[in-house]
Amino acid sequence: MKEQIKSWLEQGTVDVFLGYREVDHHPIPWCFTQEAIEEVDDLVVSPARYSLEKIATHMAAEDPDIRIGMLARDCNNRALNVLYVWNQLRPEQVVTVEANCCPSPLKEHADCSYLEPGTVGAYKKAVGIDNHLRLEAVEAYGPEEGRNRWMYEFQKCIKCYGCRNICPVCFCRECSLDHDDLVGTGPLLPDIPIFHLVRAVHMAGRCIDCGLCEDACPMDIPLRLLYQKVNRIAMDLFDYRTGTSGDQPPFSILGDRVTLEPKPIQPVTGAEA
Amino acid sequence: MTIKRITFLQELLGLFGLQERVHLAWISSAEAQKFVEVVTAFTEKIKSLGPNPLPAYRDAPRAALAAAAH
Incomplete structure (x- = not known):
């Protein structure tokens, strides 16, 4: 993975790569660049997570043409879809490296800080x-x-x-x-x-x-x-499934302009049809 | 769209048991009688439900609330 990220940075496939770097044994969100490519050696995939796509959004707001590589779990990918839908990022400017995600019956090992529910008093x-x-x-x-x-x-x-x-x-x-x-x-x-x-x-x-x-x-x-x-x-x-695709219209029900397709109304309780 | 917006609101308020306090009806300007009926019925319903319970939570000390939940 590190080799691939290094080659992306060297070849200019991406301008920056967002991931986590281990600093004093703490994984912290980090922006890897070509100028400091040796830092990629400290890249870690750990349970720690952060909304890297939010950093990407801020970067794209400053420089709309920036190409961004990103470490992405399933939740990051869903968030990216929503950000594509809302024109905050463009799919062609983002490249992701998949990281291990939440546990499931098929996959016991997982890397996500949300894994261990805190005890509820x-x-x-x-x-x-x-x-x-x-x-x-x-x-x-x-x-x-x-x-x-x-x-x-x-x-x-x-x-x-x-x-x-x-x-x-x-x-x-x-x-x-x-x-x-x-x-x-x-x-x-x-x-x-x-x-x-x-x-x-x-x-x-x-x-x-x-x-x-x-x-x-x-x-x-x-x-x-x-x-x-x-x-x-x-x-x-x-019938709106959030984050499942980057191609759907943005979900907007407030204000005068509505971008959603009209759908048949389901029988509802409490409202007069 | 309006009915969906209102249903959205009702569903959300349903978490707090307040869904009955929002009502939507279509009344044409020619339906004066219906307007009176709907408004009267809704006014009576709101009266029977009593004042909005939410402000009490904002003002009540937490301990009182906890006791109420038991």
Whole structure:
């Protein structure tokens, strides 16, 4: 792998290669270049992961013609698809090297920091939401209980913006979460649940379920479940499968312009057809 | 598209048990009677549901919430 990356850099197939370099025994996200090609010897593939495609997006914003090589797991590839869909990157400017990914029954060994679920305490299980539950189990809570549990989780939020900052598919120049008229940015504590729901709505058709937001969250809020929910709705209502391809239209249901194909309406409860 | 947007919102609010507080109906400008019926029915429904429960969470201390969840 290292030889291939070196030859790519030497031949100019890519201008930069994004991966991880071991520095003092810590794998940190690194941008390898032709000028410092010896650094490629320290390239590591480890459970550590970071939204490298986000760095790629920033680079492409500065220099639209840059060619980028990238170490990619499945989640990175899904994020790349979303970024292609939204014109943040072009498929022809990105080359990926596949890295080992999440475990499955067929593949026990895996390299991903999301592998080992942290233990969930009894208190959180009793009054909050266990991050490792399936979405169906969370949906099955009654209206009152569901509300209590979600609001318990949201109340912990310290508005660090970690979820947004790590998110590989958050690329907007102007973020609604920074907008005083929408969520109230000044005071320390966020407006709940608006802060989280605004982000959730924006994650519909974008979130590729990499779980980096939940990894980053210091308060252990089950963000993945929340975003799984909006993407489940996007799939049920619009037949939109996020991140599966770079050729689909962007998922946009807000504003006046709609880019989605009309699809037959499924029978729904609660709305008058 | 409107019905899908509203359904999206209802589904999302469903996590918090608030889906019944959003209602969508098509009423032509010639259907005054229907307008009255829909608005009256929805107003009564909202009245029977009571005030929005969410502000209480923002203001309540965490311990009180935890107790409520038990």
